[in-house]
Amino acid sequence: MRLHRNLCFSVIDGLTLIFNEGNYADKVIQQLLKRDKRWGARDRAFVAETTYDIVRWKRLYAEIAEVKEPFDRDNIWRMFAVWATLKGIKLPDWKYFENTPTRKIKGRFDELSKIRKFKESIPDWLDEIGEKELGNTVWTKEIAALNEQADVILRVNTLKTTKEKLQAELFDLDIECDFIENYPNALKLKERANVFTTEAFKNGFFEVQDASSQLVAEFLDVKPGMRVVDTCAGAGGKTLHLASMMDNKGQIIAMDIYENKLHELKRRAKRNGAHNIETRTIDSTKVIKKLYDKADRVLIDAPCSGLGVLRRNPDAKWKLQPEFIEKIKVTQQEILQQYSKMVKPGGKLVYATCSVLPSENQKQIDVFLTSEAGKEFTFVEDKKVLSHKSGYDGFYMALLERKK
Template identity: 70%
Template sequence: MRLHRNLVFAVIDALHMIFNEGEYADKVIEKVLRYDKRWGARDRGFIAETTYDIVRWKRLYSEIAEVHEPYSKPHLFRLFGVWCVLRGIRIPDWKQLEGTPERRIKGRFDELSKIRKFRESIPDWMDELGEKSLGSELWTKEIAAQNQQAEVILRTNTLKIPKPQLKAFLTKEDIATEFIDGYPEALKLVERKNVFVTEAFKDGLFEVQDASSQLVAPFLEVEPGQRVIDACAGAGGKTLHLASQMQNKGQLIALDIYESKLKKLKKRARRNGVHNVETRAIDSTKVIKKLHNSADRVLLDAPCSGLGVIKRNPDSKWKLEPEFVDRIMGVQQDILQNYSKMVKKGGQMVYATCSILPQENSDQVKNFLDSENGKDFEFVRERNVFASETGFDGFYMALLKKKS
């Protein structure tokens, strides 16, 4: 591979914004890719994938390069030099990369790879928490799986098109996809491409949604004509999936504390041809109270640590703090206690997270069922989804039924 100076400098700029200025990686990539309109798909791919790679392996590379935050520009080039050596890319004759110690880099890599927290490039606290929560064997497998690049998975919008027809449609647009066993609406991209510029996307024929995330809506067992509430809807990925499962029939209420996210949901719903969704911002406790004992189905896709989706958000390893994990568990239990009141007798509720920690998942469900509000519910089933077993995101979901 021949390195081009303007592309490498764009990567260095991106790393500075992510590491030193605390910006989110996905937003930084969007910004940097606008630097030069002449860049083609391969150039853009190099910038995005190289940046994400160095973000993913930040701790390991920093230990090898012997640099620490805040990173100066020479330090960032040293990280880039480590990336080149470990990928077998010839170091160009640039002054910024002069004296890159190739043999020493390989030696340090071999040495540090024997220690999990360096090999998997994670903070000490996260490694300790993962091992304590999941046990050494599962945590070792799981964090290794979370360091693999995430696949691009599409969810067919069955309101508009059957999956085989979507596959054929995308093939005509030079997007090769394949089916995934056990995921009835999913298509996996054979090669990473920008699917958002396709006519199929503009026509609302699919959404980008990880395969594990596609398991949540079916777990709720919705039916056309029901009143369904997505209580932590966000920008609506699972809301739209619920709408397609309801065949656009019945009432689907999308709630969130952020009005801005619900605005995005409305826009996506229009593109998807979804017309049974109503959005309501949770701006006071009255919003929930008005819905008490009214819903056939309630989805609680609760805020969480996101430890199941690190492969998708590698910078979260450096932004997440142990105090946040403790705090979010309080929020999760509050959501279970308060939002469960919207389920009517005989109705069902799913509690879901994109975390792999039992204390955010099965422990929360048990604590809820042992509480006064939880006595009205019975446990039906749960599912732990691990990246090390599926290759997709880590997820948890529990189905509870309100006693008649």
């Protein structure tokens, strides 16, 4: 591979914003890709994937390059040189790469790869919490899996098309997809492609949604005609899945504390042809209390550490702090206590997170079931999805039923 100056400069600019300004990687990359209209798909892929790669391995590359935060531009060029050397890319004779110690880089890589926190490029505290909660063997496998690049998975919108038809339509555009066993609405891209420019996307035939995330709506056991509340709906990935499973029949109340996310959900629902969704902003406890004992099904896709989705958000491990995890656990339990009251007798509740930590998952359910509000519920089943076993995001979901 030959390195092109303007593409490399874009990567360096992007990394400066991510590492030093605290900007979110996905937003920075979106901006970078608008820089030059002449860039082709391969150029854009280089910028996006190289930026994500260096963000993902920040600690390892900084250690090898012997640089410390805050990084100046020279530091970031040194990290870039480490990335290129480890990828086997020949460095051009630019001033930024003068005196790059290629052999030393490879030696340092071999040496540091024996220590998990460097090998997997994670903060000390995260390595400690992962080992404490999952055990040494499982955590070693899981964090390695969470450092792999995520596949692109589509969820077919069955309100508008079928899996077979969508697969054929994308095949005509040279986008090849495979079915995934045990994931009824999922298609996995064989190679990464920009699916958002396709007519099929514009017509609402699919959404991009990881395979593990697609399990959550199914777990809720919805039927057409029910009243379903999605309490932490966000921009509505799971809400839209529920609408398609309910065949547009019945009512879905999608709630969130962020109004802008619900606006995005409305836009997506229109494109999806999902007509049974009503949005409500949680701006007071009244909004929740009005629905006490009224819902056949309640989904709590709770705010969490997001450790299960590090493959698609590699910068999260640098933004996340141990204090946040402690705080979010308190929020999770408060949400469970309050929102569970919306389930009517005989109805069902799913509590889900995209975390792999038991303290955010089954331990929250254990605490809830021994509480006053939780005594109304019986535990039906739960599902722990680990990335190293499934090949997809890490997730947790528990199904509870309210006693009649």
